[in-house]
Amino acid sequence: MGNVGLLYVGAVLFVNGLLLLGVVDGRAAAPINLFVGALQVVTPTYLIIAAAGDARAISLAAGLYLFGFTYLWVGVNAIAGWPQAGLGWFSLFVALCAVGFAVHSFADLGDRTFGVIWLFWSFLWLLFFLVLGLGIERLTRFTGWVTLVEAFGTAAVPAFLLVTGHWSDSAGLAVTYLVVGVLLFGGLWFALARRPAASASVPHHA
Template identity: 40%
Template sequence: MSTIGLLFSGATLFLNSLVLLKKADAKAIAVFNLFVGLLQVIVPFYLLTTTPNNDPWAIFNTSAIFLFGFTYLYVGLTTLMNLNGNGLGWYSIWVSIMAVMYGLVYFIHFHDILNGVIWLMWAYLWYLFFASLVLNKKIDHHVGCVAFIQSWITLTIPAFLTLLGIWQNQYLIKAWYIILAISIGYFIVNEIKLKKIAK
């Protein structure tokens, strides 16, 4: 995915997390979802038309942008038009499954463990949207916390470090494994607490 796309995905996810945590107005944030959603639908269409020799892996990487773009458009329109979130929830589980497959490709084909883990973290977040909107789980605060953390550690900061040209630094990558592991641990602990409360 393009670095600029990652950066603005981070901004959008950060704002959406604030809505879930009841710190921001949903309709005000929905407008930004539409801005970024349009950006991440128009840009990949352009990239696909200019891909040299129809390179399959370039197309594969570009296709990932659509997953985010259509999610943000769906969130924005669902909020502004007061639609039932059920459709967005079912779309989210489809994207969650796709994100798992993207992660596996990064593990197996690209031998890229870091980005593979990040894709699986995104898959988990999309699953949470499904659980909230379709299964009617009362987990908005948990989803907000996960979205808030992921907005920074999987999108905003990696994109910014990529713009600086230092994201591939080996020491930085090792540090990021630790950051991701701590975050995943936090998510697991929260999930366990939620299941105990549900009982």
């Protein structure tokens, strides 16, 4: 069930990446954020209840709330027009928690690739904090592109492979994810830095 939810995390990250890039506005992105946010709250609640005290199953479900609350907050802000600072600071909390889940994946679950993916999610939510919490607008376009990359690379594609039974964790895959991600994000950073600064301000809802 969690793997199915991860597929739709990819969908909402895709839309929110377009939001940050100014392709869609906040109200247009609100429905998918509310839908997926609700899914990522209902799903872990069910999984935790069904786990019957199994610590491993509970730990796998607990991180889903971080996504669910983020997307619900984005959706509500888009409709209500509330300031983004609270969401930005919550994103810092998510970024720190994601580091903890990465360590847990490496050390306790033996899932090396998702340990790397959790680190990439931490990086993404750190960018959300810098853009929304601290108002560093020059990072908005970079954050939008990172969001688009992670929509597929850390969510939709792994989820599809998991759902179809074609996902297989290995040290080689984890290293490949790490190297490709670092090179890709580094390349994006330098490519965007060479462009003139965009005149658009931070989207009201990201």
